[in-house]
Amino acid sequence: MSALSDLLRLDIASARKGLADKQFTARELTEAYLAAADDARALNGFITETPEQALVDADAADARLQAGNAVAMTGMPIAQKDLFCTKGIRTTAASKILGDFKPEYESTVSGKLKADGAVLLGKANLDEFAMGSANITSAFGPVTNPWTPEGAATPLTPGGSSGGSAALVAAGAAIAATGTDTGGSIRQPAALCGVVGMKPTYGRCSRWGVVAFASSLDQSGPITRSVRDAAIMLGSMAGHDPKDSTSATAAPVDFEAALAGGVKGMRVGVPREYRTDGMPAEIDALWQEGIEMAKAAGAEIVDVSLPMTKMALPAYYIVALAEASSNLARYDGVRYCAREDGGDLTEMYSNTRGTGFGEEVRRRILIGTYVLSAGYYDAYYKQAQKVRTLIANDFNTAFNNVDVLLTPTTPSAAFAAGDVDDPVAMYMNDIFTVPASMAGLPGISVPAGLSADGLPLGLQIIGKPFDEASVLQMGQAIEDAAGFDKTPRLLAGAKP
Ligand code: GLN
Numbered sequence: 469m470s471a472l473s474d475l476l477r478l479d480i481a482s483a484r485k486g487l488a489d490k491q492f493t494a495r496e497l498t499e500a501y502l503a504a505a506d507d508a509r510a511l512n513g514f515i516t517e518t519p520e521q522a523l524v525d526a527d528a529a530d531a532r533l534q535a536g537n538a539v540a541m542t543g544m545p546i547a548q549k550d551l552f553c554t555k556g557i558r559t560t561a562a563s564k565i566l567g568d569f570k571p572e573y574e575s576t577v578s579g580k581l582k583a584d585g586a587v588l589l590g591k592a593n594l595d596e597f598a599m600g601s602a603n604i605t606s607a608f609g610p611v612t613n614p615w616t617p618e619g620a621a622t623p624l625t626p627g628g629s630s631g632g633s634a635a636l637v638a639a640g641a642a643i644a645a646t647g648t649d650t651g652g653s654i655r656q657p658a659a660l661c662g663v664v665g666m667k668p669t670y671g672r673c674s675r676w677g678v679v680a681f682a683s684s685l686d687q688s689g690p691i692t693r694s695v696r697d698a699a700i701m702l703g704s705m706a707g708h709d710p711k712d713s714t715s716a717t718a719a720p721v722d723f724e725a726a727l728a729g730g731v732k733g734m735r736v737g738v739p740r741e742y743r744t745d746g747m748p749a750e751i752d753a754l755w756q757e758g759i760e761m762a763k764a765a766g767a768e769i770v771d772v773s774l775p776m777t778k779m780a781l782p783a784y785y786i787v788a789l790a791e792a793s794s795n796l797a798r799y800d801g802v803r804y805c806a807r808e809d810g811g812d813l814t815e816m817y818s819n820t821r822g823t824g825f826g827e828e829v830r831r832r833i834l835i836g837t838y839v840l841s842a843g844y845y846d847a848y849y850k851q852a853q854k855v856r857t858l859i860a861n862d863f864n865t866a867f868n869n870v871d872v873l874l875t876p877t878t879p880s881a882a883f884a885a886g887d888v889d890d891p892v893a894m895y896m897n898d899i900f901t902v903p904a905s906m907a908g909l910p911g912i913s914v915p916a917g918l919s920a921d922g923l924p925l926g927l928q929i930i931g932k933p934f935d936e937a938s939v940l941q942m943g944q945a946i947e948d949a950a951g952f953d954k955t956p957r958l959l960a961g962a963k964p
Contacts, residue, residue: 470855471733472500472503472504473640475492475496475497475500475547476483476500476501476504476634476640476641477640477955478497478643478699479580479643479692479693479694479696480541480643480692480693480694480696480697480700480701481541481694481696481697481700481927482525482643483497483543483643484538484542484544484700485546486537487529487538487542487543488533489849492781493526493530493533493543494526494527494529494530494533494542494543494587494667494936495523495526495527495530496524497526497543497545497587497643498522498525498526498543498545499523499526501521501522501545501589501641501642501643501784502522502523502589503518503548504520504640504641505589505641507639507640507641508613508639508641508642509615511611511613511626511635511636511639511640511641512593512608512609512610512611512632513592513593513632513633513635513636513641514549514589514591514592514593514632514636514788515549515550515558515560515562515590515591515592515593515606515608515632516550516557516558516560516591517589517590517592518557518589518590518591519589519590520589521551521557521588522545522587522588522589523591523656525585525587525588525848526543526545526583526584526587526875528585528790529542529543529585529587529734530543532585536547538582538585539585540584540585540700540701540703540704541581541584541585541586541700541704542584542585542588543585543587543612544585544587544643544644545587545589545642545643546586546587546588546589546635546642546643546644546645546646547589547590547591547592547632547633547634547637547641547642547645548578548581548588548590548592548645548646548795549591549592549594549630549632549645549646549647549648550562550591550592550593550594550632551594551597551598551648551678551679552575552577552578552591552646552677552678552679552688553571553573553574553575553578553679554571554574554575554578554591554689555571555572555573555574556571556586557570557571557588557591557677558570558877559571559591559592560591560607560608561594561596561597561598561679561750562593562594562595562596562605562606562608563596563597563607563824563825563826564596564607564804564806564823564824564825564826564827565799565805565806565820565821565824565825566679566799566806566807568636568806569750569803569805571677571929572959574677575674575676575677575678575768576673576674576676576677576709576711576712577646577673577674577677577678577705577938578646578677579677580704580705580707581646581704581705582702583687584704586704587871589641589642590960591804592630592632592633592636592642592646592692592797593606593608593609593611593631593632594606594628594630594632594653595628595629595630595635595653595682595828596673596825596826596828596829597632597679597792597796597961598629598630598650598653598679598681598686599629599681599828599829599832600628600828600894600898601627601628601652601653601656601894601895601898602625602626602627602631602883602888602894602897603625603626603627603628603629603631603632603635604625604628604885605628605826605827605828605829606632610625610633610773610885610936611625611626612625612626612634612635613625613627613631613634613635613638613660613661613956614626614635614638614661614956615638615660615661615662615882615922615923615924615956617752617921617922617923618773619756620829622693622884623884623885623904624660624883624884624923625882625884625885626638626657626660626661626662626882626883627656627657627658627659627660627661627785627878627882627897628653628656628657629635629648629650629657629690630645630646630647630648630649630654630658630665630691631642631657633645633646633647633657633691634657634658634660634661634663634665634691635657635661637661637663637692637693637955638661638662638663638739638954639956643693643697644690644691644692644697644701645691645709646688646689646690646691646705647665647688647689647690647691647838647932648678648681648686648687648688648689648842648918649665649687649688649689649901649905649907650675650685650686650687650788651680651685651784651788651898651902652680652897652898652901652902652905654666654667654691654913655688655771655877655901655911655912655926656758656878656897656898656901656912656913657669657691657721657876658691658913658915658926659877659878659913659915659924659926659928660878660881660914660924660926661882661884661924661926661956662917662922662924662926662952662954662956663691663693664690664691664692664693664694664695664697664698664912664915664943664947664952665689665690665691665692665698665912665913665926665938666689666690666691666692666698666702666910666911666912666913666939667687667689667904667905667910667911667912668687668688668689668702668706668910668935668936669687669716669718669839669908669909669910669933669934669936670908671687671714671715671908672686672687672702672706672708672715672716672718672910672934672936673687673688673689673702673705673706673707673715674707674708674711674712674715675687675688675712675714675715676709676712676715679790679929680795681788681791681792681795682788682789682792682795682856683714683790683791683795683843684714684739684787684789684791685787685788685791685795685905685906685908686786686887686949687691687765687905687908688705689702690705690707692700693905693954694947695727695912695940695943695944695947696724696727696913696944698912698940699723699724699726699727700723700724701722701942702723702936703722703723703724706721706723707720708718713798715780716792716934718934719821721936721937723818723936723937723940725835726936726937726941727940727941727944729849729937729938730766730767730945731765731766731767731941731942731945732764732765732767732870733766733767733768733769734766734767734872734938734941734942735767735768735770735869735870735871735872736759736760736762736767736768736769736770736871736872736873736874737770737771737772737866737867737869737870737871737872737873737874738755738759738769738770738771738772738775738873738874739773739774739777739873739875740772741770741773741774741775741777741778742774742777742875742876742900743836744879744899747876747879748879748880750881750919750920750925751876751878751879751880751925752872752882752886753873753919754876754916755875755876755927757845757916757917757950758874758916758927758946759874760914761945761946761949761950762874762942762945762946763954764949765945765948765949767942767945770823770869770870772860772869772870772873773862773867774859774863774866775862776855776858776862776903777859777860777862777864777903779855779858779859780852780855780859780902780903780906781896781897781898781899782852783851783852783855783859783906784898784902784905784906785835785895786839786848786849786851786852787834787849787852787856787906789832789833789835789836789855790836790837790840790849791836791838792829792832792833792836793832793835793836793837793838793840794835794836796825796829797814799821799824799825800817800820800821801816801817801819801820801821801824803819805824806818806820806824806922807820808822808823808824813913814881818930821833828891831891836876836917839852840930856906858906859903859907860906860907860908861874861907861929863903863904863907863909867932869936871931871932871935872929872930872932872935872938872942873929873930873931874927874928874929875900875927875928875930876900876925876926876927876928877901877925877927877928878897878898878900878901878925878926879896879897879898879899879900879912879964881919881921881924881925882924883921900928901928904928905931908933909931909933910931910932910933910934910935910936911928911929911931911939912928912929912931912939912940913926913927913928914926914927914929914943914944914947914950915947915950915952915954916950916952917950917952925950927946929942929943929946938953942958954963
């Protein structure tokens with residue numbers, strides 16, 4: 469058996485080879501991850517750990533390997549964002565309101581990964597109901613980013629909402645993890661933790677069994693250590709599901725095989741409106757480096773315009789919150805969720821929802837209810853829907869002339885929880901990720917460089933609907949050129 473620390477640094481593609489070549493067994497790989505659970509605990513990356521399940525899954529994977537029936541994810545120890553319902557395993561959405569909810573069913577996506585032989589290490593921490601950009605709204609406490617500025621010991625946030633997933637993958641506490649992305653929750657934490665995060669086209673992965681935030685935007689995707697891994701894992705997660713009426717019927721794609729296509733002659737759009745006022749110089753510099761990397765790989769750079777860019781964030785925070793207020797109405801203490809008693813029905817509702825939901829979720833339900841209310845529907849919700857169409861039109865126009873778009877993923881590197889205390893400032897984190905979400909487009913974040921403080925920075929590639937292949941190809945070119953060292957500098961006092 470190889471040294472534990474070596475096993476914990478492998479990506480899916482190399483672990484697959486190691487398993488096939490019998491260098492180690494799935495049980496050994498899983499045991500290495502279970503032995504690293506203390507480090508994961510220090511980050512608060514898991515809400516629920518499932519070590520017994522992991523060993524059962526690992527033994528099943530070994531049996532499959534023995535029989536020569538291994539498939540894409542066989543023996544890969546992963547974390548599932550705790551927004552995916554897992555049969556018989558507590559699912560919290562990082563909220564108190566779900567109490568001790570143990571689903572009677574498995575979400576389609578987690579079920580597909582299981583069917584492909586993935587090993588479940590546990591359920592990853594997140595922002596409550598996936599609402600946030602820093603993983604500080606979880607009822608189970610904040611997650612710590614395994615990266616820290618050189619010389620400092622202030623814990624940084626991993627981004628959010630899939631902050632537990634990204635932190636675990638970066639720290640070597642899970643080989644990969646699932647995330648969900650409504651306005652950036654896969655791409656932003658991936659960028660801040662120095663790993664790869666991919667949001668596929670809306671409809672590519674089933675939403676069935678995923679706790680809903682904003683149904684017209686929510687989409688699952690992989691958080692991994694390499695672009696190849698994102699392609700492998702997405703292949704397992706994607707596919708039509710008759711149980712989700714918005715699940716696409718698009719033909720299955722071998723995303724990993726598509727990587728071989730390369731980027732020679734690919735037309736890469738650089739949207740000028742993303743060069744926002746006050747963009748930090750290091751973000752701009754990283755973007756320029758990305759453009760040079762794409763050019764050197766044989767792509768052609770094209771200046772494009774997306775005039776509605778600045779409207780995306782305000783429109784998102786109307787549409788997403790309107791949908792959230794509607795989706796979260798079901799947690800009423802009657803049919804569903806942990807009830808708090810009260811003198812009458814209204815008081816029971818109020819006690820249940822007032823105690824069960826955290827502050828950010830309550831804020832969003834209030835705003836969402838407001839923008840949907842009779843007097844304001846036309847002024848806010850309807851306008852936001854129109855703006856959403858215009859955003860999608862902008863992208864369509866740009867894609868007449870280019871194959872993919874290249875932008876920074878985030879406006880800054882990882883920050884400390886106390887640095888952003890105003891909700892609107894927090895919402896600004898999504899400035900570069902939200903437009904693609906509003907248009908339902910696929911996007912990937914690839915770690916591409918370091919900030920002046922030595923923290924990871926990511927570049928985002930956005931593609932045409934259902935053209936994840938081009939997104940992955942350009943992601944691979946950036947990954948190859950950047951040669952980013954994904955080993956995080958751990959917090960002072962933490963074990964290397
Ligand atoms: N940060 C964004 C929000 O708070 C996006 C969240 C997400 O993608 N789930 O809504």
